[in-house]
Amino acid sequence: MTAAIKVTDLNKLFGRKQVLRALHFTIPPDTIAGFLGPNGAGKTTTLRILMGLIPSYKGNLEMLGCSIPSQRVKALEQIGAVVENPTFIETMSAYENLYWFGSLYKPLPDARIHEVIDMVGLKEATNQRFGTFSTGMKQRLGVAFGILHKPRLLILDEPTSGMDPAGRVHMREILRRIHREEKTSIFLSSHLLDEVQRLCNYVVIIDKGFTVSEGYVADLLATHQEKWEIRMPDEEFERARSLVAGLGLQITIENAPRGLVLTMNAGLSGQVNQELVKAGIKVNALIPHEASLEETFIRLTSDAGDKGGNA
């Protein structure tokens, strides 16, 4: 099947500063994909280039099988997008903004506009001026604009930024519903790793303009991270801690009620266990924990930083 997005060897310079360096990733169809990276990694620049807001760059782009920029209009007819905050006309109501901006895709029946307003929970604010909207309402109207013409792909940039926890939960529900009911692939950038882990099944991680890693979330966590709880007698805690810390491996050590929780790169657990046993520490139990995307992200981006290049 055609990839939702395919980016190959994307480079971008702002003046003398290179913000994207041979960036590459492929988003499979029918996924909710997260686009992760620290501040300044190049996420928004990548989205701007994809949407044609930045016309000068080097590299090859494809969205839904359409080459960008030559088939940009054809691609955008099937894509809904909001890059950074939605900036609708402040003096117009939610309905008017959706009508005028949405009709630039194709003529829209009134019922569809009301349907999406209802879907994102803005029914009460249909005739309210956009200028009076809260941050959360603005974000939701942005999503409504994105899905108005029933796109095959929805691209969102930090869709929950500035929202309170309840708003984030609601937004997650909206996006899941769109993916489920309208069969729309979603590609969203976010700083909120926990949120991406809850919502996305595919993830692309970039840092300093490089692709650090990409893949299905489950595979990524299993490939890059191991998290184990090692149970031992209380008197062995400190000795075990200093032993693990002295191994010279990248291991995060946390205290647990009956032992230590170690987060490390995949494949290291055997070596750690061997060292503990060799040192005569009595290991009562080794309990696997599910690694979090946050830990994987921090480890991957710090690895990439250390190597100064593509991981």
Next chain:
Amino acid sequence: MKRMLFLVLFELKKILNRKKALLFLVALNVIPLVASLALLVAYVKFKSFGFGEVQFSVLYEIVQGLFKGHVKLFSFIAPFFLALVVGDSFSTEFSRGYMKMLLLTPINRWQVITAKTVAIMIFLLLAVFIGGMFLQADLLLARTMTQNSGVIPDSLMQELPDQLNTSKPLNLVSTSSALQLLAMTFFGNLMLIGFFIVFSLFFESAILMSFTSLSVLMGIHTFYLIASNLLSKMDPWYDTLAKWCFSRHLDDLFAIKSIENILEGKANIFAGEIFSTLLSISAWTVAFYLLATLIFSRRQILH
């Protein structure tokens, strides 16, 4: 095509929603409006004091003056307001993020610039048309005040200027002349729209853009005046350079003699010097539009 038409409508709606644009309409038409009302008041006063008919020669001068005044006013004041309207359609839209939202939809950049230009042109046409309507109302009023249905009364024949001292039906300012003057005003300002659009692509503040573009416009025109009148006597090269100052065409177009000739039916915009000036203006308009399209196609939208 439908998408393009819809975009033009959208842009027009945005322009008409702005207070600056409404101020533009009011400011440019306040003189014809006030003059119409003054004429009406004068008429009523004259009647109520029992003076009978207003002297036709006075009325003739008033209405002719109104037309000249309006056309000159449009050529002097319109650029200031036009710069703001263009600035709002481009510069302000860059800073507020409206342009970003527009470019996220399946529209080409040349379509955006064309739709915005067409919308501003329609707005300008509206501004010119409203002024024209007021002046036409003046004509109707003047005809009523002379209390005849279009034929000059014998009693007034001796008061008429020579060129109107005939037995032809009375026509203070012919509709054709009025329309030609309005078309002239429209085309003259069209070139300025192109000029302002080029500037607006480099700014994110309408006020700053207006200030800069108007300063450049005035600088170019000052150079033209100095180069063509003074410096050319020292070196003919300055005269050649002055010919490239596009603002000179506005001087030629809105020369008071040209306006008078059109009003009196001695000249028309489809022949002679006025026509060649209009052609030059059209060429400059196209050049500015193409330049703006080229710049816009390479502009990065970062807000």
